[in-house]
Amino acid sequence: MSAQKNRFGLSRTISAEIKRSVRQACGFGCVICGSSIIDYEHVDPEFSEATEHCAKCIALLCPTCHGYVTRGVWSKQKVKEALASPKCRQTGFSFGSWDFGMNHPSIQFGGLTLRSCIVPVLVQQTPLFAIQRPEVEGGPFRLSANFCNSNGNLILQIQDNEWQASSDSWDVEFSGGAITIRERRGQQCLRLKADPPYGLVVERLDMLLLGKRFIGSPTQLEVIAPNRKMTFTGTIADECVVGLALM
Numbered sequence: 001m002s003a004q005k006n007r008f009g010l011s012r013t014i015s016a017e018i019k020r021s022v023r024q025a026c027g028f029g030c031v032i033c034g035s036s037i038i039d040y041e042h043v044d045p046e047f048s049e050a051t052e053h054c055a056k057c058i059a060l061l062c063p064t065c066h067g068y069v070t071r072g073v074w075s076k077q078k079v080k081e082a083l084a085s086p087k088c089r090q091t092g093f094s095f096g097s098w099d100f101g102m103n104h105p106s107i108q109f110g111g112l113t114l115r116s117c118i119v120p121v122l123v124q125q126t127p128l129f130a131i132q133r134p135e136v137e138g139g140p141f142r143l144s145a146n147f148c149n150s151n152g153n154l155i156l157q158i159q160d161n162e163w164q165a166s167s168d169s170w171d172v173e174f175s176g177g178a179i180t181i182r183e184r185r186g187q188q189c190l191r192l193k194a195d196p197p198y199g200l201v202v203e204r205l206d207m208l209l210l211g212k213r214f215i216g217s218p219t220q221l222e223v224i225a226p227n228r229k230m231t232f233t234g235t236i237a238d239e240c241v242v243g244l245a246l247m
């Protein structure tokens with residue numbers, strides 16, 4: 001697909017800069033429904049008539065909404081109207097959901113591995129992650145979590161496996177099963193990857209929560225509190241009520 005060109009010689013490949021501008025304008029989700037699972041679609045003009053990739057002509061569309069339009073169930077005018085007033089800019093978030101199957105999800109949190117914990121991480125009586133058992137037999141385990149950026153602002157909320165990513169962030173990118181949230185160019189305040197159906201992996205973190213700074217990488221977690229710094233690496237909590245409790 002990427003090698004395809006239209007009659008004006010325009011390639012389908014859209015630069016990373018233009019894609020980011022489109023994400024920012026659309027609030028990081030489908031302009032019609034707000035889903036985080038998106039493709040970049042030329043809307044006005046359509047790709048066949050486009051002579052350049054300009055951010056304000058391109059919409060984020062999820063495969064479902066795109067299908068309604070390409071099959072003629074919804075009008076192209078509906079997409080143009082949604083591009084002018086994107087769903088995520090109305091609601092303030094894009095959304096999606098994780099699949100953990102019927103297993104108790106495990107969490108990789110920087111250098112910590114947290115398996116079968118009810119509250120994998122507790123910060124001053126507030127669960128950073130919490131996992132509830134299935135409501136009905138055969139139902140899914142339900143994970144909830146809250147993540148802030150380095151200023152302490154809520155950027156991603158997970159409630160019973162459904163996530164909402166704030167449209168106030170500088171950039172939210174969902175790709176390859178991972179959500180990456182940036183506060184500025186070249187920085188990642190959160191990179192969260194699905195490991196379906198086993199759990200979640202927090203690959204990068206730069207978060208201020210309840211007066212503590214959390215710096216996470218794939219191999220270690222640093223927690224910096226006033227007058228104290230803790231480093232966790234290669235730590236495993238298995239079958240605990242609380243995996244890690246920070247006072």
Ligand SMILES: [Zn+2]
Nearest residue numbers: 030033062065
């Ligand atoms: Zn949609």
